Amino acid sequence: MPELAEVEYFRRQWNAGLGGRVREVALHSRKRVFRGTNTRELIRCLTGARLLGSIARGKRMLFRFSSANATPAQSWLGIHLGMTGRLQCAAVEFRPGKHDHLVLYQRDRALVFQDARQFGRIQFDHGETPPLWWDEATPEVSRMTRGFFDTFLARHARPPIKAVLLMQSGFSGIGNWMADEILWRAKVAPHKQTGELTSSERARTFRATRFVARESLRIIGADDSDLPRTWLIHERWSARGKCPKHGMVLRRTTIGGRTTAWCATCQSSRAKPRDPVEVA
DNA sequence: CAACCTGTTCGCCA
DNA sequence: ATGGCGAACAGGTT
Structure with missing residues (x-):
């Protein structure tokens, strides 16, 4: 699905979790969608963090989280949906299937990233300002x-x-x-x-x-x-x-x-x- | 079984 | 050096 408008639709699926704290992170760390990403750091920084906001530019999305676990700075989660990626908000009892590569559990819900073909990508960074890979040069x-x-x-x-x-x-x-x-x-x-x-x-x-x-x-x-x-x-x-x-x-x-x-x-x-x- | 697929990146070639 | 093309990526669907 994901082109410009579908990406915007999927970005909004995680809005239900705005302001909520992440209690637990579940992910498939060796999967291709995490290529080049430090998943250990992702888990450490996002566990206990609140989802503060998100934006979409073209086919890319950036989710911003508060600091947590004595980490001083904010955290940034970049998501590209590739060919078959999708985001959804599920019940807190949600159990990941084999294509649900990242799940952020909050008290009342689960925020899910699913991508069967894995042409999508998840990036992570920790810092006060948006990461270098979040390039805003190309106009909307x-x-x-x-x-x-x-x-x-x-x-x-x-x-x-x-x-x-x-x-x-x-x-x-x-x-x-x-x-x-x-x-x-x-x-x-x-x-x-x-x-x-x-x-x-x-x-x-x-x-x-x-x-x-x-x-x-x-x-x-x-x-x-x-x-x-x-x-x-x-x-x-x-x-x-x-x-x-x-x-x-x-x-x-x-x-x-x-x-x-x-x-x-x-x-x-x-x-x-x-x-x-x-x-x- | 084979072909096809809403995307990006890399290696090869001009 | 730059630009463009096909292949590769991974798995589901027709």
Whole structure:
């Protein structure tokens, strides 16, 4: 699930534990999700600490905890959900299954991180200020400026536009379904070289990027509601998916190493019949 | 049984 | 040196 809006939804799942003290930490320390992380330190610092707050940026989340056990500083838990990660709030009797790699037990609940495929990652740090790995350089995609957008596209003129939309250093939080949704709305062919986009295609892609980010955050981020039936997302999963506009079967290709669904009619790289035509 | 998958990173090659 | 591509990661689902 986890792209921008799903990440925000999962972040909120742990809100029930805000202000609560962690009584016990249970984790699978040798699992890949903890690569590079000192799990012994994580357990020592989080046991007895209160969950004070959290933020999400793109596909990453940062949870802040109070000091505990005579440790002087705050603690920071970074979570990336990868492909199959999820957060949930469970009853205090919760017993971890084989994919529940981290569980924070509070008095009245259990905060659970689950990730079957383990492309996700958990990081930990202890200190007064946010850790170095919590990089805030990339702007929120929902508030991206046209200037940043144009500069980023100009710097990556060679690859297809779909691949550029997937680059987290520019489009933080955009994943495979969002990139397809944006290009379908912008009427831009996903395989078109970024440097070849016309100025109106760039303008439409910029507007569609902010629209898809804001609307999905508003609708999915709040309570995981379904997006309107008019969105491409509902059709792009199956090989029989159809364009929501006129029912044409979507084409499927691999771009930037990812499955890409698009409408050959809406997103033609040639001039569309209704576009102004130059006359000799 | 084989192919596919909402993500990132690394090694190789241009 | 930089940029881009495919493979690898691990396991569930179709």
